[in-house]
Amino acid sequence: MTLPRRLRDFDEDDVRVRPGRRGSRPRTRRRPAHEDAVTGFVTAVDRGRYRCLVDERVVTAMRARELGRKGVVVGDRVALVGDVSGEPDALARIVRVEPRRSALRRTADDTDPFERIIVANADQLVIVTALADPEPRPRMIDRCLVAAYDAGLDPLLCLTKSDLASPDELVGSYAPLGVPYVVTHHAAELGELRGRLGDRVSVLVGHSGVGKSTLVNALVPEARRAVSHVNVVTGRGRHTSSSAIAFELPEGGWIIDTPGVRSFGLAHVEPSKVVASFPDLAEGAEHCPSHCNHLQPxxxxxxxxxxxxxxxxxxxxxxxxLASREGTEPD
Incomplete structure (x- = not known):
């Protein structure tokens, strides 16, 4: 006679184990300490692979699962485990991103709530602007200055193609702000620029066609950045830089070349910080009515x-x- 189930004494034979189970070990949120990790400097990112410099050797790495959604960008200092030999086909893992001392951000446009970090741990933002072909765009310069001040970077204006137009007017318009600048034409004139880049991590930003890749090739000949024509009216053509990449300067320091941009969204910057980025106007704004958005009569x-x-x-x-940030007027 078989006793009803509720009256039986259960033993280990009654325990049912689902097939395919990995085990009964309880999950834990504790992560490995990776005390044996080595430090690397991210110099390039390409389709989920990260090129890192570790003790003068180049190591290819991927993001470890424990990083979660935390992104890794050029300029990051990271902790690496696994095969860090730098040999062909070797692959390490990035298990930690060290705290960033600066982060250059931008959004797709001024109403996009999602910001994107372009470069980490830079000291200086070099705003590359051609004096002609294409014509300079002061509003783009202003946007880059706002981004630089927001990120805590020192701005530097680099004016190229001085053989095609005089820099006097553009330089004069930014003189009240005290923004430093250099004027270049060809490689022989890069002495002053080299002096301002030495022993610093500098990011180059600017529209396609302004000469960023030409500058990089002159500063770091082995970089061999592609230089190609981009239509200055339509913006069409082969844009020479498709991703950010860092190059070590012979004199010391690093330059990070970034893709040519058509816009520089500032949705992540508070309006008060935008105004503060215009020091020639910020003092006057102190006399504005309470809650003035600086767009009213x-x-x-x-x-x-x-x-x-x-x-x-x-x-x-x-x-x-300010109007563009509110979506009331296109830039």
Missing amino acids: DCALDGWVAEGHADQARLDSLRRL
């Missing part, structure tokens, strides 16, 4: 400019930035 900045404290073009640029 009673804004004190109109009087500030009328009194000669700042140039009208600068105020127009600030207002276009």
Whole structure:
């Protein structure tokens, strides 16, 4: 006679184990310490593979699962485990991203809530602008200056193609801000630029066709960055840089070349920080009414400019930035 199930004494034979189970060990949130990890510097990112410099050898790595959604970008200092020999076909794992001392960010446009980190741990933002072919775009320069100040980077204007146009007007418009600048034409004129790049990590940004790749090739001949024509009217053509990449300078320091950009979204920057990035206007903004968005007729900045404290073009640029962030006017 078989006793009803509720009256039987159960033993280990009654335990049912599902096939395919990996085991009954309880899960834990504790992660390995990776005390044997070595430190690397990320110099390039390509389709899920990261090129890292470890003690003067190049190591290819992938992101470890324990990183979760944390991204890895050029300029990051990372902890590596696995095969860090740098031999062909060797592959290490990035298990940790060290705290960043700076992060250059941008969004797709001024209303996009998702920011993207372009480069980490840089010291200086080099805004490369051609004086002609293509024509300089001061509003783009202003956007880059805002991004630099927000990231805590020192800005530097690098004006190229001085053989095609004079730099005087553009230099004069930024003179009140005290933004440093260099003017270049060919490799023989790069002495001043080299001096400003030495022993620093500098990021080069600018539109396609302004000469970034040409500068990189002159500064680091073995870089061999591709140089090709881009239509300055339509923006079409083969854009020479498709991803950020870091190059070590012979004199010391690093330069990071970035893809040519058509826009530099600032949705991640608070309006107050945008205004603070225009020091020639920030003092005048202190006289504005409470909660002034600097787009209204009673804004004190109109009087500030009328009194000669700042140039009208600068105020127009600030207002276009603020309006674009609110989605009320395209840049």
